[in-house]
Amino acid sequence: MSDLGRPYISVIIPAFNEATRIVPTLREVVGFLQEKPYRWEVIVVDDGSTDGTARIVDEWSKSNPAVKLERAPHRGKGWAVRRGMLSAAGANRFMCDADLAMPISGLDQFLAQMKRGYDVVIGSREIEGARRFDEPSYRHLMGRVFNWATRVCALRGFQDTQCGFKCLSEQSAKQLFELQTTPGFGFDIEILYLAQKKGLRVLEMPIDWRHQPQGKVRPGIDSVLMLRDMIRVRWNDVRGVYDRPPRD
Numbered sequence: 001m002s003d004l005g006r007p008y009i010s011v012i013i014p015a016f017n018e019a020t021r022i023v024p025t026l027r028e029v030v031g032f033l034q035e036k037p038y039r040w041e042v043i044v045v046d047d048g049s050t051d052g053t054a055r056i057v058d059e060w061s062k063s064n065p066a067v068k069l070e071r072a073p074h075r076g077k078g079w080a081v082r083r084g085m086l087s088a089a090g091a092n093r094f095m096c097d098a099d100l101a102m103p104i105s106g107l108d109q110f111l112a113q114m115k116r117g118y119d120v121v122i123g124s125r126e127i128e129g130a131r132r133f134d135e136p137s138y139r140h141l142m143g144r145v146f147n148w149a150t151r152v153c154a155l156r157g158f159q160d161t162q163c164g165f166k167c168l169s170e171q172s173a174k175q176l177f178e179l180q181t182t183p184g185f186g187f188d189i190e191i192l193y194l195a196q197k198k199g200l201r202v203l204e205m206p207i208d209w210r211h212q213p214q215g216k217v218r219p220g221i222d223s224v225l226m227l228r229d230m231i232r233v234r235w236n237d238v239r240g241v242y243d244r245p246p247r248d
């Protein structure tokens with residue numbers, strides 16, 4: 001049941017040069033959602049892939065109108081997710097990495113927590129109950145150091161800000177992504193910072209995580225850029241950037 005009326009869930013997949021991963025991912029995600037009693041849509045946001053990702057998704061959307069392609073100029077993951085979140089129609093909006101490091105069946109738990117009244121539910125690889133598979137230990141260590149730096153510099157209260165699986169209600173997606181300024185990988189911190197600032201109910205939920213090779217994040221340089229972005233978030237706040245009244 002995916003073609004009539006307003007979706008209960010929009011699954012937003014940012015995709016940059018994902019031609020090899022996007023087909024198995026769409027197969028899994030669409031296969032999972034097709035069994036559900038609720039309406040849904042999948043939005044793939046491609047911002048300038050050069051490997052034919054957009055063409056593949058376009059083909060899918062011809063045979064399945066609930067799969068949509070959004071195209072944008074290249075600006076980074078953060079801006080792609082923003083585009084998807086703000087163009088979505090769902091009552092719940094779920095961002096989902098194209099590598100499906102969390103099996104899509106985990107979506108059920110997110111929706112169950114949203115039903116309990118949370119505004120934002122974020123997947124976590126660090127809190128009790130999370131299970132990580134196949135991750136090189138240097139990568140895990142880098143993640144822990146980064147999360148520690150995040151807590152020191154910008155944002156307390158979360159063990160894992162960077163997980164690529166997060167669910168927001170329609171209202172919180174609009175409220176937070178409207179205010180987003182970070183185009184790259186640091187956007188998660190800004191969104192969570194804003195969620196705290198606006199007093200939203202956020203749950204950090206343990207997930208199963210299977211490390212996938214050929215990731216897009218370059219651990220060294222991207223960590224530095226994200227640290228710069230989180231300092232910028234603090235500076236934006238001081239300057240009142242986040243105090244703008246919401247648009248209608």
Ligand SMILES: Nc1nc2c(ncn2[C@@H]2O[C@H](COP(=O)(O)OP(=O)(O)OP(=O)(O)O)[C@@H](O)[C@H]2O)c(=O)[nH]1
Pocket residue numbers: 013014015016017018045046047075076077080096097098099101162163164212214215216217218
């Ligand atoms: N549209 C768009 N998507 C991007 C961009 N950079 C990364 N992504 C997407 O963001 C998601 C996350 O990238 P991954 O390759 O999973 O990152 P990773 O290196 O595995 O990082 P972890 O999952 O945290 O271990 C994927 O769906 C990418 O295609 C970008 O510039 N534009």
Ligand SMILES: [Mg+2]
Pocket residue numbers: 097099101164212215
């Ligand atoms: Mg990944």
